[in-house]
Structure formats: C-alpha cells, structure tokens
Amino acid sequence: MSNNGADLTFGYISCFVAILLFGSNFVPLKKFDTGDGMFLQWVLCAAIWLVALVVNLILHCPKFWPFAMLGGCIWATGNIAVVPIIKTIGLGLGILIWGSFNALTGWASSRFGWFGLDAEEVSNPLLNYIGAGLSVVSAFIFLFIKSEIPNNTCSMDTTPLITEHVINTTQDPCSWVDKLSTVHHRIVGCSLAVISGVLYGSTFVPIIYIKDHSKRNDSIYAGASQYDLDYVFAHFSGIFLTSTVYFLAYCIAMKNSPKLYPEAVLPGFLSGVLWAIATCCWFIANHSLSAVVSFPIITAGPGFIAAMWGIFMFKEIKGLQNYLLMILAFCIILTGALCTAFSKI
Structure with a gap:
C-alpha cells in the first residue's frame, strides 16, 4: 500500500475511534448530579490537560506555540454550556445539534480559507x-426531534437528595437550568x-493557521511543525487555563460558595480522558485527511452514537415520529x- 493509501x-x-469516544464521553456523567456544570467542566478540563501532558512527553516535548492555546480557549468557552445543554434537551439531541454546527x-x-487560513x-x-x-x-431535522428530559428536579422530593451530595449548601441547591x-x-x-x-468548529483554526x-x-x-499532534499540549493547556479562569470567576460570583x-x-475525570483521546485521534485525522474531510465525518458521527445511548439506555427520545426523524437524519448524515x-479520493 502506498504512503498516501496508508x-x-x-x-x-482515527475518525472511527474519535466518533465512538465523542459519542460516549458524557455517558459516565448521566447518572450523577452535576449542578450548573461549572465545577464539572473544571474537573473534565484537568483530566484533558493530564492526557496532553502524557502525549507531549511521548512526542519528546515539541516546540510550544502559545497561539495554539487560543483554540483551547475557544473550545473551553463552548464547553461551559455542555451541562445546561444536556439538562435541557438531552445528551443525544444536544450532541446532534452542536455536532452539525461544529461540522x-x-x-x-x-x-474557503476563513480567518486567514489557506483554502483547502x-x-x-x-x-x-x-x-x-x-x-x-440534518441539523434542521434534529431541531424537530423532541427529547423527554425531566424538568422538575427542584421539587421538595428531590431537593434533600441533591443537597446531601453538595459540599456547599448555603445556596439554593437548584441550578438556574432546573x-x-x-x-x-x-x-x-x-x-x-x-x-x-x-465555537467547537473554530477550535482548530489557530493550529491550522x-x-x-x-x-x-x-x-x-x-x-x-506540520504534524498536528505537536500542538496538542498547547491546545489543551489553553483549555485548562480558560476553564480555570471561568471556574474562579464562578467562585467569585458565588461569593466563595x-x-x-x-x-x-x-465520572468527570473519565469523561475528560475519553474526550482527550478522541481529540488526539481527531488531530491525527486532520493530519492524514485534512480538516475539510475530517470535520464533516467526525462531527456528524458522534450524534448517532449519542442518540443510541439516548434511545436505548436513557430513554430520552421516544415516539414513532421522533424515531422516523432520527432515521431520516442518520441516513442524511451517513450519506x-x-x-x-x-471527495478526498
């Protein structure tokens, strides 16, 4: 097989592995209360940075380009909305929508060479x-799929169970999402x-630039370097730095409570590790296939995996009409x- 074929x-x-992990990385969190998500996103990003450290050591510490951190900052900004998204419209539908716009x-x-990039x-x-x-x-079809997410998590029956597991109980135990x-x-x-x-779709722009x-x-x-993985440590460092800033701002806004x-x-740490491995695979896919090919594939696929979790395990999506819309959307995604x-061949 030629080098190009290899x-x-x-x-x-790499695309297949990334799709599988991206579609499953939030599954460990579904059974645990995560509040407004600010604490969770910091734990998740800490795990991401540790994976990057290991990868950086394996690659013998390639040159660190600070500008590559900007992509991580952009991603972390989009990531703070993940928990509210999952709580409001569910894991499956959430990943389907943000994946489509990401793509x-x-x-x-x-x-088209936006943001100073060379058009591919x-x-x-x-x-x-x-x-x-x-x-x-497919993105517009997903908007018509209705997910069944409980929205009465602040009732008197559930509040004691929530506050029992929260370190600080001086505040209202229900988040704004609830x-x-x-x-x-x-x-x-x-x-x-x-x-x-x-925001997710813009995360690789600094590296490609x-x-x-x-x-x-x-x-x-x-x-x-032309090898995308050489920028993983800088990219993930931007993620952890930004998430830490957001978490500290959150602590200030909550008056240190x-x-x-x-x-x-x-579960958050495990989710971060899965995401980090998936993203490393995405970096490899970008290098082997180019972003113009890897983006539509990797960003569309996780929605299918997440929807399967949402349908068969979490029962978020029900009803014949929703199932038919899902099948139609999946056929469109696959095509x-x-x-x-x-188009690359």
Whole structure:
C-alpha cells in the first residue's frame, strides 16, 4: 500500500475511534448530579490537560506555540454550556445539534480559507459540497426531534437528595437550568447547542493557521511543525487555563460558595480522558485527511452514537415520529459522511 493509501486508512480509523469516544464521553456523567456544570467542566478540563501532558512527553516535548492555546480557549468557552445543554434537551439531541454546527463551521473555515487560513482543495469538490450541505440539512431535522428530559428536579422530593451530595449548601441547591419551564428548556438548550457548535468548529483554526503560515519564510511561524499532534499540549493547556479562569470567576460570583459535587469527580475525570483521546485521534485525522474531510465525518458521527445511548439506555427520545426523524437524519448524515470521504479520493 502506498504512503498516501496508508495515511488515508490511518485517518479513517482515527475518525472511527474519535466518533465512538465523542459519542460516549458524557455517558459516565448521566447518572450523577452535576449542578450548573461549572465545577464539572473544571474537573473534565484537568483530566484533558493530564492526557496532553502524557502525549507531549511521548512526542519528546515539541516546540510550544502559545497561539495554539487560543483554540483551547475557544473550545473551553463552548464547553461551559455542555451541562445546561444536556439538562435541557438531552445528551443525544444536544450532541446532534452542536455536532452539525461544529461540522459546518469547521468545514467552511477550511474549505474557503476563513480567518486567514489557506483554502483547502479536494479531488472532488462537488461531493465535498454535497457532504457539507447534508450536514446542514440534518441539523434542521434534529431541531424537530423532541427529547423527554425531566424538568422538575427542584421539587421538595428531590431537593434533600441533591443537597446531601453538595459540599456547599448555603445556596439554593437548584441550578438556574432546573428552574426553566419546559418551553424555555428547549429554547435555551437548542440555542446553547448552536453557539457551542460554532465555537467547537473554530477550535482548530489557530493550529491550522500556524501550519499554513509555517510555509512562509516571512512569517513568525516559519518552520513550525506540520504534524498536528505537536500542538496538542498547547491546545489543551489553553483549555485548562480558560476553564480555570471561568471556574474562579464562578467562585467569585458565588461569593466563595461554589456548588461542588464530589460524586461527579471520577465520572468527570473519565469523561475528560475519553474526550482527550478522541481529540488526539481527531488531530491525527486532520493530519492524514485534512480538516475539510475530517470535520464533516467526525462531527456528524458522534450524534448517532449519542442518540443510541439516548434511545436505548436513557430513554430520552421516544415516539414513532421522533424515531422516523432520527432515521431520516442518520441516513442524511451517513450519506454526507460518505460523500465527504470519497471527495478526498
């Protein structure tokens, strides 16, 4: 097999692993109360940084580019909305929506050269456009799928159980998410999922920018590595730094009485490790396939995995109409992913 063929195979295998882990990384958290998510996101990001440290040591500590941290900052900003999204519209629907907008943003920025990037070319542009377009269509279909998420978690029956596991009980044990009405649940959840998706789709822009400008002798990034994994430590450091800043700001806003959930620590850490491994696979896929191919595939696939968890384990999505919409959306996603994959060949 030629080197190009081996790269493609390795890239698609990396896509598969990333899809599986991205679609499952929040599953460990579903059975635990996570409050408003601010404490959880910090635990998750700490785990992410530790994985990056291990990867950095394995790679013999490649040069650290501070600008690559910006991508991590962007991702961490989108990540603070994850818990409210899952609480309002569910794991499956949440990942489906933010994954679709993630795909569109990441694909468009690479394909058309947004934010100072070099526009990426593919062997078959028409198939690539069709694949990206189908991702957009699937996003609109997902908006019509109704998930069944309990919204009465602040009742007198549940409050004692919640406060028993919260370190600080001087505040109202119910988060702002729990107090939303059913209609507001859906509006807030879908809106946050869209915003997070756009931010997630921009997370690789600084790294791709460095790689593109490394080929220019007059650039400060001249000679920078073309191997995406060399930027993992900087990227993940940006994630941990930003999440820490947000958590400290949260502590200040809560007057030094943040809501801490000890039972969520280990599940949150596991979730962070799974996410970090998946993202490393995504870095490899970007290197082997290019972002214009990897984005539509990796961002669309986890929705299928998450929806399966939501349907069969958590019972978030029910009803014949929802099932039919899900099947239609999955068919569109699969077709789009195949079109995108073959556009590279």
